[in-house]
Amino acid sequence: xxxxxxxxxxxxxxxxxxxxxxxxxxGKLQALFHRGHKIITAVNDIDFKIRRGEFVGYVGENxxxxxxTIKMLTGILVPTSGTAEVNGIVPYxxxxxxxxxxxxxxxxxTQLWWDLPVRESFxxxxxxxxxxxxxxDRQMAKLEKALGLRPLLEMPVRKLSLGQRMRCDIAxxxxxxxxxxxxxxxxxxxDVLAKQSVRNFLSEINRTEGxxxxxxxxxxxxxxxxxxxxxxxxxxxxxxxGETEFLKQKFVHEKVIEVEFxxxxxxxxxxxxxxxxxEQGCKKWLTFDxxxxxxxxxxxxxxxxxxIKDISVKEPSVESIIRNIYDNRIKLSTS
Amino acid sequence: METIRIYLTLFATSIKxxxxxxxxxxxYIFAIMTFYIxxxxxxxxxxxxxxxxxxxxxxxxxxxxxxxxxxxxxxxxIFSQLINFDKMVVDGEFDRVLVRPLxxxxxxxxxxFEVSTAAHLIIGFTALYFGTHLxxxxxxxxxxxxxxxxxGGGVLIAGGIRLAVTAVAFWTLRNRSLVHTVIFxxxxxxxxxVNIYNMGMQFFLTFIFPIAFINxxxxxxxxxxxxEGLLHPALEMGTPIVGIIVFIVSVFTWKVGVNHYQSxxx
Numbered sequence: 001x002x003x004x005x006x007x008x009x010x011x012x013x014x015x016x017x018x019x020x021x022x023x024x025x026x027g028k029l030q031a032l033f034h035r036g037h038k039i040i041t042a043v044n045d046i047d048f049k050i051r052r053g054e055f056v057g058y059v060g061e062n063x064x065x066x067x068x069t070i071k072m073l074t075g076i077l078v079p080t081s082g083t084a085e086v087n088g089i090v091p092y093x094x095x096x097x098x099x100x101x102x103x104x105x106x107x108x109x110t111q112l113w114w115d116l117p118v119r120e121s122f123x124x125x126x127x128x129x130x131x132x133x134x135x136x137d138r139q140m141a142k143l144e145k146a147l148g149l150r151p152l153l154e155m156p157v158r159k160l161s162l163g164q165r166m167r168c169d170i171a172x173x174x175x176x177x178x179x180x181x182x183x184x185x186x187x188x189x190x191d192v193l194a195k196q197s198v199r200n201f202l203s204e205i206n207r208t209e210g211x212x213x214x215x216x217x218x219x220x221x222x223x224x225x226x227x228x229x230x231x232x233x234x235x236x237x238x239x240x241x242g243e244t245e246f247l248k249q250k251f252v253h254e255k256v257i258e259v260e261f262x263x264x265x266x267x268x269x270x271x272x273x274x275x276x277x278x279e280q281g282c283k284k285w286l287t288f289d290x291x292x293x294x295x296x297x298x299x300x301x302x303x304x305x306x307x308i309k310d311i312s313v314k315e316p317s318v319e320s321i322i323r324n325i326y327d328n329r330i331k332l333s334t335s
Numbered sequence: 336m337e338t339i340r341i342y343l344t345l346f347a348t349s350i351k352x353x354x355x356x357x358x359x360x361x362x363y364i365f366a367i368m369t370f371y372i373x374x375x376x377x378x379x380x381x382x383x384x385x386x387x388x389x390x391x392x393x394x395x396x397x398x399x400x401x402x403x404x405x406x407x408x409x410x411x412x413i414f415s416q417l418i419n420f421d422k423m424v425v426d427g428e429f430d431r432v433l434v435r436p437l438x439x440x441x442x443x444x445x446x447x448f449e450v451s452t453a454a455h456l457i458i459g460f461t462a463l464y465f466g467t468h469l470x471x472x473x474x475x476x477x478x479x480x481x482x483x484x485x486x487g488g489g490v491l492i493a494g495g496i497r498l499a500v501t502a503v504a505f506w507t508l509r510n511r512s513l514v515h516t517v518i519f520x521x522x523x524x525x526x527x528x529v530n531i532y533n534m535g536m537q538f539f540l541t542f543i544f545p546i547a548f549i550n551x552x553x554x555x556x557x558x559x560x561x562x563e564g565l566l567h568p569a570l571e572m573g574t575p576i577v578g579i580i581v582f583i584v585s586v587f588t589w590k591v592g593v594n595h596y597q598s599x600x601x
Contacts, residue, residue, distance in 0.1 A: 100436040115352040
């Protein structure tokens with residue numbers, strides 16, 4: 001593995017055996033003696049490489065295999081076949097070594113000790129990760145400031161709100177200043193302000209520390225604001241791996257033009273290549289064919305023929321793009 | 336050394352976390368003391384009823400019980416967290432254990448402490464005192480030195496069995512009833528000298544499920560009983576070796592189990 005590669009995954013596969021018991025009491029009773037098994041392939045022979053310092057969004061619908069991949073990369077699950085290396089270490093073979101060099105945040109589950117004040121959890125993690133007192137103090141000072149932890153330190157974890165707890169959990173995962181950070185839905189259940197502060201912080205450590213970050217999320221704003229690269233997973237397979245920007249370019253015709261006309265010029269006649277998707281009084285939302293004219297031409301045509309009160313262009317959201325990929329099964333070639 | 340220090344810190348934290356709920360903590364100690372006072376009472380009732388079983392006098396049986404109490408006392412201290420381990424597997428709590436740079440088994444073991452040990456040891460000493468007195472045990476230097484070795488071997492056997500049974504949870508998820516049957520119910524077998532059972536049972540408790548080595552076989556040595564009635568006289572000193580074998584097999588089972596861990600859906 002080259003030095004500049006943080007994560008390398010080859011033909012990674014994970015199958016789960018799920019026992020299927022029959023319906024009703026009799027079925028359950030039967031299942032006690034004879035269990036029917038079904039093999040479910042959660043991750044289906046995937047390959048990817050992540051370079052040091054990248055910020056990668058790992059997305060997909062529920063059950064697409066996101067968490068399963070993260071769990072194999074963190075050493076929690078052993079793959080059925082294929083290989084994975086993180087920092088040159090095989091995570092599920094060398095768990096202790098791997099753990100020392102990664103940070104992990106599971107949005108649904110805290111790493112902290114439920115009944116203890118936050119500060120004591122941090123202290124304990126310092127000991128577990130063998131961080132020297134001076135390195136710890138330096139790192140904590142940084143985290144406290146960036147994540148606004150000071151008022152939380154003396155509170156027991158069980159009394160924290162979800163947003164507060166998430167900030168503490170992120171700090172906890174960074175105590176040993178790991179080169180690679182895995183975040184499994186770190187913004188789930190957070191309010192807008194809390195989300196934004198978490199995002200700002202992640203973007204900052206990615207920039208200043210060069211921390212490689214892999215993030216799974218359902219929130220497309222996370223992706224748009226943070227992840228330059230996007231890996232989209234569907235039913236255990238990677239269906240897109242490339243720049244987030246590339247995806248947006250590709251779907252540029254998804255741009256929506258929002259026009260408001262003056263009252264006396266409210267009726268817009270058909271302009272070739274332009275479709276009205278929605279209207280509300282004198283306000284109209286338009287889309288246009290990308291192969292015909294550019295956005296400038298379209299706006300020019302409208303402006304030359306009608307009196308416009310207001311006009312704006314809406315970028316396609318990554319969410320709508322991904323929805324498109326799922327719905328239309330659009331074949332994407334990576335750049 | 337560094338690793339030991341880390342585990343001790345983990346251990347201290349578990350105590351602190353428990354103390355957070357002071358009332359519950361005190362109530363727990365109270366419940367345990369009540370339970371064991373009952374146990375001692377029961378022991379004496381039994382002893383007053385049966386003066387001798389299969390050539391074992393009352394005092395000898397009390398000594399048998401003391402070896403048993405010591406072994407289970409220390410086993411409870413060290414491996415108590417294993418009793419509820421299936422919960423960690425079902426809830427996926429075991430995930431976080433695997434992403435820390437410490438042995439998973441070490442972390443599970445040191446994540447809880449068990450006060451009931453103190454009570455076990457009090458019983459152990461009480462029974463040891465009465466056993467010595469009633470059976471007239473002569474404590475030679477050799478016996479004094481070997482006593483902790485035998486107890487240690489017993490802990491490896493009892494703890495190893497507990498660990499192996501616990502590891503079954505990696506495959507079956509819930510295994511509470513198996514844990515309770517194997518760990519708690521089976522103890523009752525060795526409250527009495529094993530030679531009261533038929534040959535098949537003796538064989539089972541010696542070679543398959545070797546809890547007879549916790550107290551029955553080594554008791555012969557301490558009580559200066561002849562080993563004639565045994566399957567083989569050498570079994571008398573087998574406890575430490577059997578302990579080491581059982582424990583190695585268990586740790587191996589555990590390690591295979593960890594690689595079989597399925598976590599939970601996200």
